[in-house]
Amino acid sequence: xxxxxxxxxxxxxxxxxxxxxxxxxxxxxxxxxxxxxxxxxxxxxxxxxxxxxxxxxxxxxxxxxxxxxxxxxxxxxxxxxxxxxxxxxxxxxxxxxxxxxxxxxxxxxxxxxxxxxxxxxxxxxxxxxxxxxxxxxxxxxxxxxxxxxxxxxx
Amino acid sequence: xxxxxxxxxxxxxxxxxxxxxxxxxxxxxxxxxxxxxxxxxxxxxxxxxxxxxxxxxxxxxxxxxxxxxxxxxxxxxxxxxxxxxxxxxxxxxxxxxxxxxxxxxxxxxxxxxxxxxxxxxxxxxxxxxxxxxxxxxxxxxxxxxxxxxxxxxxxxxxxxxxxxxxxxxxxxxxxxxxxxxxxxxxxxxxxxxxxxxxxxxxxxxxxxxxxxxxxxxxxxxxxxxxxxxxxxxxxxxxxxxxxxxxxxxxxxxxxxxxxxxxxxxxxxxxxxxxxxxxxxxxxxxxxxxxxxxxxxxxxxxx
Numbered sequence: 001x002x003x004x005x006x007x008x009x010x011x012x013x014x015x016x017x018x019x020x021x022x023x024x025x026x027x028x029x030x031x032x033x034x035x036x037x038x039x040x041x042x043x044x045x046x047x048x049x050x051x052x053x054x055x056x057x058x059x060x061x062x063x064x065x066x067x068x069x070x071x072x073x074x075x076x077x078x079x080x081x082x083x084x085x086x087x088x089x090x091x092x093x094x095x096x097x098x099x100x101x102x103x104x105x106x107x108x109x110x111x112x113x114x115x116x117x118x119x120x121x122x123x124x125x126x127x128x129x130x131x132x133x134x135x136x137x138x139x140x141x142x143x144x145x146x147x148x149x150x151x152x153x154x
Numbered sequence: 155x156x157x158x159x160x161x162x163x164x165x166x167x168x169x170x171x172x173x174x175x176x177x178x179x180x181x182x183x184x185x186x187x188x189x190x191x192x193x194x195x196x197x198x199x200x201x202x203x204x205x206x207x208x209x210x211x212x213x214x215x216x217x218x219x220x221x222x223x224x225x226x227x228x229x230x231x232x233x234x235x236x237x238x239x240x241x242x243x244x245x246x247x248x249x250x251x252x253x254x255x256x257x258x259x260x261x262x263x264x265x266x267x268x269x270x271x272x273x274x275x276x277x278x279x280x281x282x283x284x285x286x287x288x289x290x291x292x293x294x295x296x297x298x299x300x301x302x303x304x305x306x307x308x309x310x311x312x313x314x315x316x317x318x319x320x321x322x323x324x325x326x327x328x329x330x331x332x333x334x335x336x337x338x339x340x341x342x343x344x345x346x347x348x349x350x351x352x353x354x355x356x357x358x359x360x361x362x363x364x365x366x367x368x369x370x371x372x373x374x375x376x377x378x379x380x381x382x383x384x385x386x387x388x389x390x391x392x393x394x395x396x397x398x399x400x401x402x403x404x405x406x407x408x409x410x411x412x413x414x415x416x417x418x419x420x421x422x423x424x425x426x427x428x429x430x431x432x433x434x435x436x437x438x439x440x441x442x443x444x445x446x447x448x449x450x451x452x453x454x455x456x
Contacts, residue, residue, distance in 0.1 A: 048185050048349050050286040050424060052356060056363040063364075 005033035016143035020112035025078035026154035036084035161393035175403020183411020190345035209385035211344030226368030233319035240333035247337020276435035283428030346374035
């Protein structure tokens with residue numbers, strides 16, 4: 001089993017993120033590989049005061065780091081290995097495509113669907129308009145699966 | 155195309171007013187601010203009496219702030235508790251400021267006072283902005299932005315209160331003072347005050363930056379609404395024709411500005427804004443210092 005297979009999970013603020021993360025961890029544990037966590041922060045935009053803008057950027061980055069390191073502990077519990085942590089700033093879809101293009105280690109992108117009202121903006125964009133630009137396969141996990149079901153399918 | 159402004163009692167070119175509204179609206183969309191701090195002095199510069207300029211400038215700020223507030227509220231970036239504290243103090247401050255305004259007007263010194271306030275505030279703000287940008291352009295900035303999140307003696311005063319959204323547990327006195335001060339400035343200068351409120355919240359109160367913009371918009375919206383109301387009731391100087399023309403230009407300009415804001419990133423834009431602010435301050439100062447064209451004029455005593 002190649003050690004360098006990486007499952008990329010996008011950490012957003014949706015409830016289905018937990019499902020995608022758990023799926024990726026279980027897959028990584030059972031079939032080998034690592035998990036990468038990616039958090040995309042919103043760009044700050046133009047502020048009247050440069051100091052305020054820089055501070056906002058810094059705080060968003062710190063928040064992202066805190067969130068990712070908390071999730072990294074979960075990942076380590078489930079898989080036994082530390083995940084790769086990626087923090088990017090900008091538009092979510094563009095940044096995902098960029099990371100996939102730049103990092104050859106990433107082999108699967110794991111996304112979970114929202115439980116109601118369409119699959120969610122990332123899946124819509126990546127399976128629709130930007131589908132041709134993906135540089136790796138994409139796994140779509142139904143957001144409604146519970147832990148036992150996730151265990152079964154992995 | 156001249157229109158007669160009933161309250162200002164003068165004729166002004168409607169296109170000029172529309173383009174001022176457009177320009178200020180553009181800037182406010184670009185930077186996400188009210189823009190009152192440029193609008194009021196520009197109105198004074200084209201000859202509109204200070205009381206009318208202040209009251210109508212406050213009006214314009216509401217339009218810009220409400221739309222910003224709605225967007226920020228939806229994203230949960232408003233700390234309602236901090237907003238309420240700032241607002242209560244801000245309402246008191248704007249009431250006091252309006253009284254001061256009425257008093258200065260009865261002395262006949264209101265034009266001088268408003269201009270002086272603007273020269274001092276715009277001069278300081280403009281100089282700081284230009285300095286910040288020049289430093290950033292020259293890359294002489296420190297790598298890490300300074301964070302003054304230490305508790306100073308101000309935060310340890312009595313009447314402590316927990317602001318959950320801002321993750322703060324501080325005395326209510328500093329936010330009250332900040333809100334009151336901005337309220338006074340809002341009443342006298344016809345500005346929303348967001349450009350001073352945001353740094354004050356971050357550096358004086360130690361709030362996290364995520365909630366400052368939304369919370370300041372919350373305060374600015376209601377305080378400038380209060381200022382407009384009080385000015386209309388007490389000095390009767392809100393000019394509806396002027397306000398409507400400015401708002402029409404402002405709304406259109408804000409849309410352009412907001413659309414460009416995401417593409418324009420750069421210190422240069424900020425430096426230009428700083429220079430513009432400084433230029434307005436310098437012009438106001440010049441008008442105060444130069445010998446008037448006519449030293450005396452005849453008119454009814456006020």
